[in-house]
Amino acid sequence: MSVTTRRDAASIREEWLRVALSTEPADRPEAESAIAGLYRLNGLPPPRFHWVSSPAAAADLLRAHRHESLTRLFEARRQTMTRALDSGMAARPGRRRQVFWQVVDPLARSGLPNRLVVYDHDRAWPEVHDVSWLAGYDCLPWVPGVEGIDLWDRAARAGGWWVPFRQVCVVVDRPCVVHTQPGPEPGVVLVHGDDGPAVVYRDGRSAYAWRGLSVPPWVVEEPTAARIRDESDPDIRLAAIQRMGWPEFVDQTAGRLIATAPDPGNDAELLLYDVMEHTVLIVVNGTVERDGTRRRYGLIVPEDVADPVEAAAWTYGITAPLYRQLVRRT
Amino acid sequence: MITLAALSTRTGRAFDDHLDRSLTIPVLDGIQAQGDLLVIPAHLLETSPEPDAGWRPVPPEGLVLLDGVHPHVLVADPGTCLSTDGPDGPVFTATAPVYLMHPEHGATGLAPGRYAARRQREWRKTVPLPVVD
Numbered sequence A: 001m002s003v004t005t006r007r008d009a010a011s012i013r014e015e016w017l018r019v020a021l022s023t024e025p026a027d028r029p030e031a032e033s034a035i036a037g038l039y040r041l042n043g044l045p046p047p048r049f050h051w052v053s054s055p056a057a058a059a060d061l062l063r064a065h066r067h068e069s070l071t072r073l074f075e076a077r078r079q080t081m082t083r084a085l086d087s088g089m090a091a092r093p094g095r096r097r098q099v100f101w102q103v104v105d106p107l108a109r110s111g112l113p114n115r116l117v118v119y120d121h122d123r124a125w126p127e128v129h130d131v132s133w134l135a136g137y138d139c140l141p142w143v144p145g146v147e148g149i150d151l152w153d154r155a156a157r158a159g160g161w162w163v164p165f166r167q168v169c170v171v172v173d174r175p176c177v178v179h180t181q182p183g184p185e186p187g188v189v190l191v192h193g194d195d196g197p198a199v200v201y202r203d204g205r206s207a208y209a210w211r212g213l214s215v216p217p218w219v220v221e222e223p224t225a226a227r228i229r230d231e232s233d234p235d236i237r238l239a240a241i242q243r244m245g246w247p248e249f250v251d252q253t254a255g256r257l258i259a260t261a262p263d264p265g266n267d268a269e270l271l272l273y274d275v276m277e278h279t280v281l282i283v284v285n286g287t288v289e290r291d292g293t294r295r296r297y298g299l300i301v302p303e304d305v306a307d308p309v310e311a312a313a314w315t316y317g318i319t320a321p322l323y324r325q326l327v328r329r330t
Numbered sequence B: 001m002i003t004l005a006a007l008s009t010r011t012g013r014a015f016d017d018h019l020d021r022s023l024t025i026p027v028l029d030g031i032q033a034q035g036d037l038l039v040i041p042a043h044l045l046e047t048s049p050e051p052d053a054g055w056r057p058v059p060p061e062g063l064v065l066l067d068g069v070h071p072h073v074l075v076a077d078p079g080t081c082l083s084t085d086g087p088d089g090p091v092f093t094a095t096a097p098v099y100l101m102h103p104e105h106g107a108t109g110l111a112p113g114r115y116a117a118r119r120q121r122e123w124r125k126t127v128p129l130p131v132v133d
Helices: A006-021 A028-041 A055-068 A071-088 A093-109 A125-129 A132-138 A149-158 A217-221 A225-230 A234-244 A246-253 A308-315 B004-011
Strands: A048-052 A161-164 A168-172 A180-182 A189-191 A206-210 A213-215 A256-262 A269-275 A278-288 A294-301 A326-329 B031-034 B037-041 B063-066 B072-075 B081-086 B089-094 B098-102 B106-110 B113-119
Touching: A006 A093, A006 A132, A028 A048, A028 A071, A028 A149, A028 A161, A028 A168, A048 A055, A055 A161, A055 A168, A071 A125, A071 A132, A071 A149, A071 A161, A093 A132, A132 A149, A206 A217, A206 A234, A213 A217, A213 A234, A217 A234, A225 A234, A225 A246, A234 A246, A246 A269, A246 A278, A246 A294, A256 A308, A269 A308, A278 A308, A294 A308, B004 B072, B004 B098, B004 B106, B031 B098, B031 B106, B037 B098, B063 B089, B063 B113
Parallel strands: A048 A168, A326 B031
Antiparallel strands: A161 A168, A180 A189, A206 A213, A256 A269, A269 A278, A278 A294, B031 B037, B037 B113, B063 B072, B072 B098, B081 B089, B089 B113, B098 B106
């Protein structure tokens, strides 16, 4: 029996990441064939396929058909299938753990474009479009006698976010633009649009995301201190502040200055502020930008820190006396 | 003595074009920061990182110590620097000056010795998150 090495696992993870981030038009015949196969496994005749270019374009259709939704039926069948795969799998627990940590977990923690699709009718359904579970089974041995996994695999690779109904299956084509940035851990990728939509669909409709979090357009297009103060969701507030930049936000909201101190090894001041629900250290880059200025940025630090040098030291996980010995910052 | 221009030529990696490519890069033996990366001489740490295995030579094109939007790359002459994974980040040992380069932050030189690298992080109510620079 073949063994999944670390490199194999990484390349399988990369392959599924490419699938999830693809901006190629969906392979419609292939997607329809795979989805029709899943209908057949549920004892249903093939549906009529209704393709749309964006989730927003699908909204009316989804509302019109909501009473004949088959998502729960398909999801129950999928769970029966994954249980059969898990119990029939000739893989040692150690190998499964390896696949989980190297492949499934980084993909599950990635903010991928399918997360931006809002589907309220059945909150469990969007999870089937998460490629992490498919990537995991891709690394593990084939289990004889379990039907369906190849169909889910083919439907995901052919592209399209889909919702099954009794007469019709609504399928959304892939977006044509996807922007991302690397996540905080190796292998994690976050959908992110610095100064515009993170995802643009083929009909021109778009979706905004900030470091993997789905956000309303104002967060990226016109974040203002007033809007940020009025926002009730702390994650959205934080995204809007990061978009605006902590220094700008602190200037506009007159955050309370806790203390200042010279930055060791850097010709600049460290400023520690109390701003809304955060304690924030404003620091200055050691290197000049193209326009001759030095970029300021803010870092959230623990609430009980009162000394700017201690705050700066905390961000690197060292003590303040050690940080004071810093000789050069570039 | 080495310049940004010389490091670029050696590694095939570019710097932002507004940085002065002719300046000599200083070689220092203390704690240094390059954006979101900190390098600490191991003797200054209370518990010196003692990685037991997996020492690898730093390749001619450099070793990415910390990847993000832009990588921090460790550059060394062949045969002068070994690196491995320590408990809190990469650890490396150099027998000749080595250089840390970053497209936006330029470069800095490190005197021979053993160093531990730490990545900057931010506070979150639940878990601290690393900074992506």
